[in-house]
Amino acid sequence: MLSDSDSVARDVKAEQTGLLANLFGKVLDFSENGLFLVDSDRKVILWNEWMVQASSLGREEVMGAAFVEVFPDLKGKRIESVINAALDAHTASLLSRSLNKAIFPLYFSELGGENQRIEQSVTVKPIQSDGHDYCLVQITDVTPMVQREGVLRVLAKEAEAALEVAEEASRFKSEFTSTVSHELRTPLTSIRGSLGLIASGVMGELKPEIGRLISIACNNTERLLFLINDILDISKIESGKIGFVMGPVDLLAVLLQSIEANQAYGEQYEVRYVLNDVVGGITVYADTDRLMQVLNNLLSNAAKFSPKGVEVEINVIRKNKMVRVEVRDYGSGIPEQFKSRIFEKFSQADGSDTRKVGGTGLGLSISKAIVEQMGGVIGFNVPEGQGTIFYIDICLFKEK
Numbered sequence: 001m002l003s004d005s006d007s008v009a010r011d012v013k014a015e016q017t018g019l020l021a022n023l024f025g026k027v028l029d030f031s032e033n034g035l036f037l038v039d040s041d042r043k044v045i046l047w048n049e050w051m052v053q054a055s056s057l058g059r060e061e062v063m064g065a066a067f068v069e070v071f072p073d074l075k076g077k078r079i080e081s082v083i084n085a086a087l088d089a090h091t092a093s094l095l096s097r098s099l100n101k102a103i104f105p106l107y108f109s110e111l112g113g114e115n116q117r118i119e120q121s122v123t124v125k126p127i128q129s130d131g132h133d134y135c136l137v138q139i140t141d142v143t144p145m146v147q148r149e150g151v152l153r154v155l156a157k158e159a160e161a162a163l164e165v166a167e168e169a170s171r172f173k174s175e176f177t178s179t180v181s182h183e184l185r186t187p188l189t190s191i192r193g194s195l196g197l198i199a200s201g202v203m204g205e206l207k208p209e210i211g212r213l214i215s216i217a218c219n220n221t222e223r224l225l226f227l228i229n230d231i232l233d234i235s236k237i238e239s240g241k242i243g244f245v246m247g248p249v250d251l252l253a254v255l256l257q258s259i260e261a262n263q264a265y266g267e268q269y270e271v272r273y274v275l276n277d278v279v280g281g282i283t284v285y286a287d288t289d290r291l292m293q294v295l296n297n298l299l300s301n302a303a304k305f306s307p308k309g310v311e312v313e314i315n316v317i318r319k320n321k322m323v324r325v326e327v328r329d330y331g332s333g334i335p336e337q338f339k340s341r342i343f344e345k346f347s348q349a350d351g352s353d354t355r356k357v358g359g360t361g362l363g364l365s366i367s368k369a370i371v372e373q374m375g376g377v378i379g380f381n382v383p384e385g386q387g388t389i390f391y392i393d394i395c396l397f398k399e400k
C-alpha cells in the first residue's frame with residue numbers, strides 16, 4: 001500500500017513534469033526553425049509554432065496523426081525513407097537544398113498575395129529516450145541565401161555578357177580600322193586628287209561659284225584624310241604594329257625639310273618659321289619619317305595657335321647625350337586646366353564645333369608615342385611673356 005505521503009509526492013512530481021513539458025513546448029515555439037518529432041509508430045508527437053505557421057496545419061490536426069497523413073505528397077519520397085532510417089537504424093541525415101530542392105510543402109503566408117515557397121535545409125536526427133525511439137526533424141529557412149545566390153548568378157551572367165560585348169567591340173574595332181584603311185583611304189585619296197586637278201583649272205576654266213564649291217570639297221576631303229591617317233597611326237602605335245627604322249639622321253636637314261613642308265601652312269596663318277642659329281653636323285638617332293611627323297605637328301600647332309604676323313622660333317640645344325629641339329610660339333598659351341590632358345587622345349583645349357582652327361586632337365598623343373618609342377621625351381614649358389615652348393629631347397647618334 002502506498003502511504004498518503006507517497007501519493008502526494010507522486011502528484012507533485014507529475015505536476016512538475018507537466019509544467020516542464022508545457023515550458024519546454026513554449027521554448028520550442030520560440031525557435032526560428034521548424035521542429036517536429038515523430039515516434040516509432042511514425043506518428044507526430046511534437047509540432048512547434050514555426051511548423052504551424054509554415055504548413056498552415058494546427059497542432060490539433062497533426063498531433064497523433066501519421067507522418068504520411070500529414071504530408072500525403074511525401075509518401076515514398078526520400079524524406080520518408082530518411083525518417084524511417086533514423087527510427088530503425090539510428091542514422092542522422094542532412095537534406096540540403098541543392099540536391100533536394102524544396103523538401104516539405106511549406107510557405108510564407110502573404111496576405112492577399114501568392115504564397116511563396118520556403119527554401120529549406122533539413123536535418124533528421126534519431127533520439128532515444130526511456131527505451132523509446134524518436135526522430136527529430138529540424139527545418140531551416142534558407143530562402144534569403146537562395147535569393148542572394150540567384151542575384152549573384154544573374155550578376156555573373158550579366159558580367160559574362162558584358163565581357164562578350166566588349167570583346168566583340170574590340171574585334172569590331174580592329175576590323176573597322178583595317179576597313180577604314182583599305183576601303184576609305186584609297187578612294188578618298190583619289191577623290192582628293194581629282195578635286196585638286198579640277199580646282200587647279202587644268203581641266204578648264206571654272207565659274208567662280210563652282211570653283212568655290214570645288215575648293216570647299218577639296219579642303220574637306222583633305223581634312224577627312226588627315227583624320228583617317230591619324231586614327232590609323234594611333235591604332236598602329238597602340239597595337240605595336242608601327243615599324244621604326246632607326247639610324248643616324250642629320251638634324252639640320254630634317255629641320256629644314258620640316259620647315260619647308262610647313263611653309264605654306266604657316267602662310268595661311270601669316271606665320272613665319274625662324275630657325276635660330278643651329279650648328280650643322282648634329283646627328284641624332286631616330287627614324288627620319290617619324291621625326292618629321294612629330295616636327296610637322298609641333299610646327300603646325302605653333303602656327304595655328306599664333307596671332308597673325310608673328311614668328312615661330314625653332315631652337316636647338318645640345319645637352320650631354322641628348323639634343324633638345326624647341327618650337328616656341330607667341331600665342332595664347334595652354335590653359336591651366338588643360339595642361340594635364342594635352343597629350344591625351346582627341347583632347348583639344350577648345351573642343352567645340354565652332355573652333356576656329358582645324359585638327360583632330362590626335363597629333364600630340366601620336367607625337368608623344370613616337371618620341372617615346374625613339375627613346376626620347378616630349379614636353380612643354382611656359383616661357384616668360386606670351387606663348388608656349390614645345391620641346392623634344394632626342395638621343396645623339398654615337399659612332400661605334
Ligand SMILES: Nc1ncnc2c1ncn2[C@@H]1O[C@H](COP(=O)(O)OP(=O)(O)O)[C@@H](O)[C@H]1O
Nearest residue numbers: 301302305333348349350359360361362363364
Ligand atoms: N602651340 C600651342 N599653343 C596653344 N595650344 C596648343 C598648342 N599646341 C597644342 N595646343 C593645344 O593642344 C591641342 C591638341 O593638339 P594636337 O594633339 O596637336 O591636336 P590638333 O592639332 O589636331 O588639335 C590643340 O587642339 C590645342 O588646344
Ligand SMILES: [Mg+2]
Nearest residue numbers: 297301359363
Ligand atoms: Mg596638331
